[in-house]
Amino acid sequence: MGAQWKAKHKDLAANAKGRLFGKLAKDIMIAARHGADPAANSHLRLVIEQARKVSMPKETLERAIKKGAGLTGEAVNFEHAMYEGFAPHRVPVMVECLTDNVNRAASEMRVLFRKGQLGTSGSVSWDFDHLGMIEAEPALAGADAETAAIEAGAQDFEAAEDGATVFLTDPTDLDLVSRALPAQGFTVLSAKLGYRPKNPVDTANLSAEQLEEVEAFLAALDASEDVQHVYAGLQG
Numbered sequence: 001m002g003a004q005w006k007a008k009h010k011d012l013a014a015n016a017k018g019r020l021f022g023k024l025a026k027d028i029m030i031a032a033r034h035g036a037d038p039a040a041n042s043h044l045r046l047v048i049e050q051a052r053k054v055s056m057p058k059e060t061l062e063r064a065i066k067k068g069a070g071l072t073g074e075a076v077n078f079e080h081a082m083y084e085g086f087a088p089h090r091v092p093v094m095v096e097c098l099t100d101n102v103n104r105a106a107s108e109m110r111v112l113f114r115k116g117q118l119g120t121s122g123s124v125s126w127d128f129d130h131l132g133m134i135e136a137e138p139a140l141a142g143a144d145a146e147t148a149a150i151e152a153g154a155q156d157f158e159a160a161e162d163g164a165t166v167f168l169t170d171p172t173d174l175d176l177v178s179r180a181l182p183a184q185g186f187t188v189l190s191a192k193l194g195y196r197p198k199n200p201v202d203t204a205n206l207s208a209e210q211l212e213e214v215e216a217f218l219a220a221l222d223a224s225e226d227v228q229h230v231y232a233g234l235q236g
Contacts, residue, residue, distance in 0.1 A: 031044040049190055084122075087116045092124045131195070136181050
């Protein structure tokens with residue numbers, strides 16, 4: 001399933017559209033704290049690319065930029081928090097939260113993890129790599145992912161859906177590689193920091209019922225107001 005768990009079924013994905021825009025708006029507001037001009041704010045530029053990829057309404061995007069940059073007079077007080085543990089059947093999970101109420105988020109994580117196991121800091125993160133992840137698609141005929149990765153300075157690459165490629169980078173090289181890929185014949189679709197499992201659990205080793213339990217657990221996490229991203233150690 002890759003580094004970041006995503007709802008597989010179309011009905012779940014459709015119901016999550018509004019939540020996705022809400023999560024992206026938070027990311028945009030945080031990034032815009034360092035300036036509302038994406039040309040001078042690489043973090044903001046990359047988040048805007050993600051928002052455009054999923055067709056976030058222009059007015060929603062612009063409102064989030066202005067709010068984050070302090071141009072509306074509204075306060076933006078989000079704090080970052082990471083939680084880690086296990087989904088049912090010992091599937092490792094990392095949960096990234098962005099919340100305006102840390103106590104509320106912590107309480108909700110304790111409740112949600114009752115069907116799994118909430119771990120302490122470091123109990124699961126050792127089994128994930130923190131990486132820059134750039135999803136791009138060929139813009140030119142004959143564009144080669146391996147050559148592009150080498151020339152742009154990516155650490156590695158892997159195939160993604162619909163003929164796209166995910167280029168993996170050191171976190172500090174995310175913007176640099178993202179800027180270099182177009183010259184190698186690739187159009188960048190999204191660029192972000194994330195977590196990739198080192199030893200993912202093969203879904204072939206789970207029964208249909210067990211996999212359904214894991215999916216339900218991950219969906220409940222993703223539905224939380226304070227959760228930005230859910231990274232699950234699943235493969236296949």
